[in-house]
Structure formats: C-alpha cells, structure tokens
Amino acid sequence: MLYVLSRFGMAAGVILGSVTLVFLIVNILPGDVATLLAGDDVPTETVNQLREKLGLDRPLIVQYLDYVAGLFQGDLGTSYANSEPVLDRLLDNLGPTLALTISSMIVAIVLGLILGILSAVYQNKLLDGIIRVLSLVGVSTPNFWIGILLIWIFSVQLHLLPSIGNGSFEQLILPSIGLGITGAGVITRLIRNSILEASNEPFIRSLRGKGIGHRAILFKHILRHALIPAVTMVGMIFGEMLAGSVVTETVFSRQGLGRLIVDAIDQKDIPIIQGAILFTAAFYVVINMLVDISYRLIDPRIRLNEK
C-alpha cells in the first residue's frame, strides 16, 4: 500500500515538475507574446491592452501560481491565440494521439515478440539473419521516411489504404506501422538477446536435464525471464512514441497532441503548450507506473522489495 502511495506521490511530483520546467522555458525564450499575437502594424497601445487582457503584465511568479492554482481546480486556462478553453482543445486531440500511440505500441510489441522469438529460435540461421537486418533497418530508419514510403506503396500505388486523416480504423493502420516499426526493431533485438542469455542460465539447463520439452521451456520459463528487460523497454518506447507522434501526425495529417504542440509553439500559445505537456507527462507517468506494477506480476521476486 505504502509502495503504491509513494508511487503516486512521485508521479504527481514528476507532472508538477515538468509543468514548472515548461513554464520557465517558454517564458525565458525570447519573443513577446502580445507582440506576436497583435500582429504587424499595430499601435503599441493596442499591444499593451492585449497584454493586460491576457494577464501577461503580471509578475512571472504570480502568473505561475495562478496557473498552478487553476490546475487544481481543473482549469487549464484559455488559448492566447483564440480564447478557446485549453481543456477542450486537449480532450479533442487526446483520443487520436492515444489511439495512435497505443496501436503503434501493439504493432511494436506483437512484431517485436514474434520476430524476437523466431530470431532466437533460429539463431545464426538464414531467418535469424534476415530478421536481424530488418530490425536494424527498423531501428535506424527515421519515422517520417517510413511514413512517406508506406503512403507511396499502400495509398498511391496499391490504393489500399487512405493516406491522411483520422477517425476510421483504416486510417490508423499506416501511421501505426510507421510509428511502431522503430519500437518493433528495438524489442526484437532485446527479446532475441534476452532469450539467448536466459537459455544459458543454470536453471534452464537443469530444466533441460529434467527432460522438459523445448517448447515448454521456451514459453513457460525462458520467455518469462526474458520479458523483464523488454517490459522496461516498453515504458521507454512509449515515451519515444509520444515524441514520434509529433512527426507522424504531421506526415499523415492526423489530428493530435503532437501537431497541436507544434502549432502552439510557433505562436507561443503558452497555455496550449503547457496543457499539452501536462497531458503528455501524465501519460508517460501512468504508463511507467503500469510497467512497474507489471514487473511484480511477471517476477514474484520483485515483490520482496516492498518490505
């Protein structure tokens, strides 16, 4: 219980920390928001009025405390650019980004597991060679290029899948592959190595000595042992996918938090940037908490740490 509580406390700390950090960064960056918003050819008086209206004439610490106080009441403020509530904007964009990251995660995990196991089982055979080359290509090719290539093959040449937009399941396929492929590469390599490593562990050798079948050893013992590093990696890959969604959403012209952040940074729309970072940080923290908890399911030994 204490463990779970302290995990929650840490999570809240991480989120508040990232909000504070982003608040500082966007405010330290050069460029006056009111001047940017007012546009060209506008009298100074108008700019000052706008600054006052947005509350930007107050000291930074007051603006910060006001923002944090608002957070606790569920108020994320309104966009500087068009006065729309930030929360609505974020909620509109949350779904598509979640759908994209989760489905890419599924692509990464499923592909990674299958290929990783195959590669380990057929160690140093042709199949292993092919998979290792593919995973290397997957890891080292930039997301956006894979995206463009997928569009060219499946939308332009084969007319099988839509190239842009979001909403339907078909529109999710290409972006999830594009974004998931890097993660799949990483997981494939990791699973392969962990399986090979685990196969030489003394407890596996004694299982073999007992005459237990290959398949049973692989799926019941080796794989469970090999999963721990892979699960840790999943938490990290999730973060990378959130970051990668910025690019993928642009390439596939999808709605989402990533694209929202890019547009907001361009206009220095601070409430939107902060809100989006808050959401992203919250995601990341939640996923990593789930990862931590899942360790204890996979490996009972980790439960000992609780005491």
Add this chain to the structure above:
Amino acid sequence: MKRLYLVILFISLLGLTACQDAERTISAADVAENDRYGGTLTFAISVPIVGDLLDPHRSASPGNSRIQRSMFDSLVAQEEDGSFAPWLATEWEISEDQKSYTFHLQDDVTFTDGTPFNAEAVKFNFERIKKLDAPGLALSFIGPYESTEIIDEHTVRIHFSKPFSPFLSNLATENLAMVSPTAVEERGDSFAVNPVGSGPFKVTDYTLGTEYVLERNEDYNWGPANAGHTGKAYLDKLVIKIITEDSTRVSSLHSGDVDAIDTIPPQHVEVLENDKDLNISEVELLNYNAAIQFNATEGLLQDRELREALRLGVDWDAIVRTVYLGTYDRAYATLSPSLLGADTDLEGNWEFNAGEAEAMLDELGWKKGADGIRVKDGKRLSLEMIDFYANREKRMDVMTMVQNSWKNIGVELNIHTISRGEYTDRRMAGDYDMWIGSQYGPDPDGVLRAYLVAKEGYHDEYEDTRVTELLDAATDEQDTEKRAALYQQLQEYLFEEVYSIPVYVLPYTVAASKRVYDIDFDTKGSPYFYDTWVLPE
C-alpha cells in the same frame, strides 16, 4: 474475310479514338449549368490556419484567407485588370476631395444567421476593426479611416482623414469582408474561431488544426458581379484539409484522398503536369517579391557600395533555376509583375559579375585574409542573417547557395534560424544584417509600407525620407497611371540604393483532378470556390 477483319479493326480503332477524345474533351461548355450542381470538393492546403482564426478582421495569414474567401462577401470585387465590380455594394461614388466613399448596398442580403445586411452592419464592421485588440491586417487596410455615416437603410458613407487610394483594393479582400453584427455580439470570444458571414459557404463542422467542412448557403443570391454565375454555389460541400507535409499532400492527391491540393513543391510539378488525370493552374501572388532585406542603418551594410557588391557577386539566375527547377521566375524589381506599378524596366538590368564585385570590395579597402574572408581595419567582412521560417519556399536552399557565392568573393554569411519570438525581438532591436521575406497584398501601398516603413516599436532599416515621400505621394494620387509611375520611380530608387535584393516571383499553384472545374482566384491569389463544380466520379 481479310477485309472484314480490316473493317472491324478500323471500326474499333475509330471507337477507341472517339472514347479517348470524349475523355479528354468534356469541356465546361458541354455541361449545362443546371447539371453542375451537387458534389463535394476536398481541397488540401499547405499552411496551417494561424491561431485557428476564421474571423477575417483578426487574421493576417494566407492559409486563413483560403477558407475565408468563400465564407465572407466584400463590398466590391476586384477584376484581374485592377478595375472594380459590384458585390455587396451595387455602386459607389468617391467625393471630390477623395476623402469619402459612398456605397449603395444590395437590399436582399442576409448573413447566414439570419441577420440582415444593411448600412448599420457596414458601420458596425468598420467600427469593430477600429477597436479590436488583435486586429490582423484589417486595421492597416483601413488606413486613415475616420468614421462611417449612415445615409439611409442601404446607403453608407465612409470618411477618411486624408485621401487613401488603396482603399477599394483593400476593401475587395476578405480582410475587410462583412461579418454578422449579431453573431459578433452573441458569440463573444468564440467568434474568432467560429464566425458568421454572408458568403456562398458556411462552416458546419471543423476539427481545429486539421479540417474544415463547409456547406452551401442555400439562400445565397448576391455573388460578385464578375463571377461566372448567379444564385447559390454549385458545390454541396467543400472540405478543406490542412496537410503541411509536402510529400503527403502530393500523395493524397495521387491516391484520391483529396480532389485538389495547393502549393505544389517544385520537384513535383513535372510529375503532376504529366499526369493525364490532373490539371495544374497557377496564379501569381500579388507580392512584394521574395527579397533579401538589408539593415542599412546599422552595421557594415550601411555602405551602399558594399551592398551593391553583394548583389553583383551572386548568379541569381542560376540559383533560382537550380532551386525551383524552372517553376519560379527570377525577380528583378520589388513588386511582382502583375501588381499595380510593377516595373518591367528593371528586368535584366544587372548581370552577375564576380570580378567586378571583388574589384569593388578591394576598392572599399576590404582585403582578403588568410581564410579567404576579407578584412578591413581588423574587422572581418562577416554578416548575420536571421530567419524563423525553417525552409519555407526553399528559401534556405537559396540562402545556402548565396552564402557560397559570397564566400567566393570573400564575404562570410552566418544564417541563424531562430524562433519566431527571438526573431521579432532581433528585428525590433535592429540586431541583424539581413533577412528574407515576401509580403502579399492586393495593392502596392500595403506591401511596400509593410517592408519599407518601420513598424511602431521596430528598428528602422532605411530611415530614408525619399521612400516615405514617394509612398505618401502615391497614396494621395487617385489617377491610377500616375500612381503606377510613382511606384516605378520608387522601385528604381530602391534599386539604386540596393536596400534589398529581389530574388523570385512566388506563384500560387493548384493541382486538381480533371473532374474539378473552375477554381477561381481572387486578386490576392486566394482560391475562391463559388463557381467551382465537379463531375460525378
């Protein structure tokens, strides 16, 4: 028997060619006007809707106007030759002293929320622009506006404190289009994102940042007098998608996910041109041509001779041809060729001559140092350029080649790509040697002032009274030919002083499926979908 085969062959060949011909020649004239109604056009634009603002009075960006033009009506429309056609105003008179404009309004116009359009509404619109706290381009477009006088229900008089010749051109843009007064009051802050106009289309659904769905205004019967038809628009529905990634935009056209796209990247033009299922149209954006703007009041570039040496030392022709693959024209003068006052006399009046450039620099006392960069009195000939657009319109590709050319004559150029905020700060402080930009607009006055007259709070790049004198004289001048002559004089002066180097003329391109007909463009180069129609698939 043999003959029979021949006959069959002949007939089938005939049939084949007939088919092909039929496919190629469904011309607009073959489709009766009544058969043009219906259908959806999906159009992908290349730039975001800045601030998600559809309020025409608050926005200033080309992406925004590409949607707004079909949502809002203006009092007048501008023809290609620069003359004006009636729109919401049936006729107008300009007073003797050229300080007031009287407009007679159409009497059967309503905004899409049912609010009637009348003199009251016109007054409301102008007063609104005057007092908005983030007014975009609209405020500068009304210039020395003073007041609006309501003569009667459908007659209105606009007063200026001094003559303002760009007024009608500005009035024809969507920046000064009419919005519903009731909606402004009722919607408050949300009007900025979801405004109400009287145009042929209205937004019925949107996903901010990605897509806008517009449906036809069924009551519409007040299109501009220069449009191709009267009554409501042909299209049932117009879907505007925002696809900023170039290759995706082109792919989505090939795959049929969209019917038309804008801003075709130069490297794709040839492929799209050769695609028999597509049509490409191109208009020149009325522009202050994309130009390298020098800071002539601070730093090394105060020296006119040095600026001229920089201009001579680059093979601009070759650079424009290499970067844009022949799809953009090289610019010689400040104003783009179709804008009022464009100066064709300046064409071809300077030639690339590295030798002469080097000789000029030598004479100025800049001697080449050990690393090939020139030095004078212990100071390196090193220049700073600032930019925040990343590689918009491939400008950084151009600048990298310029950087190379200048290096060859012993001049160092450092290019700093910085955030828009930092950029604005440095522009205000005068902390730069040059920047590159282009400004579009319907009238030379606005675009020239945007770049040649320091904005309030900004560093003054030129401090040249001759420039402002000529600009003011042109603003006062009502005779179009005399005005044009003043602008030509100004451009020749700018050329002499080398305040900037024009680089290329920016076209606005649209590629559309062959099923799509009559996407029109307004004078600024924004697409206008009132006359647009599509053949069923």
